[in-house]
């Protein structure tokens with residue numbers, strides 16, 4: 001691994017940018033994720049930053065039990081996050097579809113559609129558990145190396 005790659009891996013481990021997607025959540029997990037960004041838990045102080053576009057993010061955080069209508073959007077957004085990337089499933093819903101398991105409007109769990117790196121259990125999980133999950137995903141991301149420079153991509 002060259003110096004640039006080592007630097008990028010270090011930056012991404014220390015300051016992962018996340019994109020949040022709701023795949024049919026009751027909003028319980030979303031509220032806890034937002035709480036983790038507020039001054040009480042202060043994710044930004046730890047370098048975690050919520051991004052408005054998946055193209056700018058390193059980690060995709062998904063809440064909710066995966067409705068049939070959200071599957072295409074999940075796959076599209078997953079494709080828009082540049083590689084290497086990591087996925088965090090927040091709450092019991094994306095992991096197991098939770099109490100909605102028999103619902104005919106669902107097509108979960110999440111790892112049926114995209115690879116999931118970290119599951120954060122709970123209904124909903126506490127903000128500190130969510131931050132631990134994001135930190136674990138950042139470690140996984142750093143092990144996967146850096147993405148190529150734009151110029152390198154253009155030369156290929």
Ligand code: SF4
Pocket residue numbers: 024025026027028029030063064065090091092093098122123124125
């Ligand atoms: S895990 Fe619980 S809080 Fe989170 S979306 Fe599912 S039902 Fe709501």
